[in-house]
Amino acid sequence: MLSFFEVPRGVLEKLDYYRSRFFWQGDEHKKKYRLAKWDILCQPKEQGRLGIQNIDLQNKCLLSKWLFKLINEDGLWQNLLRQKYLKNHTLSKVSSKPGDSHFWSGLMKVKDTFLNLGSFLLKDGKQIRFWEDKWLGNQSFMVQYPSLYNIVRKKSDTVAHVFDRVPLNISFRRVLVGANLVLWHSLVARIVHVRLCEEKDIFRWNVTVSGQFSVQSMYRALLNNANVFYYKPLWKLRVPLKIKIFMWYLIKGVVLTKDNLVKRNWQGNIKCGFCDSNETIQHLFINCHFAYYIWRLIACCFGLRPPRSIRHIFGSWLIRVDSKTKNLIITGVAAIC
Secondary structure, X not given: OOOOOOOOHHHHHHHXXXXXXXXXXXXXXOOOOOXXXXXXXXXXXXXXXXXXXXXXXXXXXXXXXXXXXXXXXXXXXXXXXXXXXXXXXXXXXOOOOOOOOHHXXXXXXXXXXXXXXXXXXXXXXXXXXXOOOOOOOOOOHHHHOHHHHHHEOOOOOEHHHHOOOOOOOOOEOOOOOHHHHHHHHHHHHHHOOOOOOOOOOEEEEOOOOOOOOOXXXXXXXXXXXXXXXXXXXXXXXXXXXXXHHXXXXXXXXXXXXXXXXXXXXXXXOOEOOOOOOEOOHHHHHHHOHHHHHHHXXXXXXXXXXXXXXXXXXXXXXXXXXXXXXXXXXXXXHHHHO
16 A cells, blocks of 8 residues: 555554564553654664654655656556646656545655756656756756746746757846846757657756665655764674664663663752662762773773773774674674673
């Protein structure tokens, strides 16, 4: 169903509610603490998250697959959609209307996002909007020449219509003078050598090297690409998945030590169970004399200095150690923690 229809917002929220509840609680009825926001968990491991599937984005990507095939391929279902919904218009010109099928309405809602991640390879120019589509350069002429776009009369004309006569079939609402005239001459100089042919325009997917659309490439492109601390070898360790997830919580600083419990209105003694210091992640796993003794043993065995913090463990602590020994040490650290 995700491949054919847009999933309603209410259904998505309900699905994420039950997925989140199962992740944190399993099949238990007792409510447990949520240690991180669900949208953070749904971002990929390459960005320092847990890589749980985002159903909303996956739905958009699966629908976009039909748009790519509609533009670049010919077949029975493509011809039916073109006759019913496109008629003499390009895909980029049409929009959702009352009475459209649920399938087509879903395609129209993801259309702009899909088109922004690709560009057109010019052939006959009948499917490409001269100003609003990307077909010459990495941006549309609408973005490259905004002052010209603001005063052009017909903003949605196709490339074929513009090149239908000489001079170019473009008119403006006012006479071009000064900077606008310079921009127009620059634009004309760029397209003077453009030639149309009889073949059909091709939509190229810019996210992949091959130019072919894939659901996975769009899914990754739509996710937030913020720079975050990420320790890649963590997910390659040969330890149970729940241990990897616990180490991820440790890196994020959300393990339920007593100081984090206090932030959640917990009432209790905040002292460490091994000494008289307040219990924090830094203290419990690094500074406590029991923890420090273990780190000293590891450091002596491998000729290292004890780590200064959790970030130091997964950061520069083992930078001079070969990969095999590094994995061995981190696996041991995971077992100790």
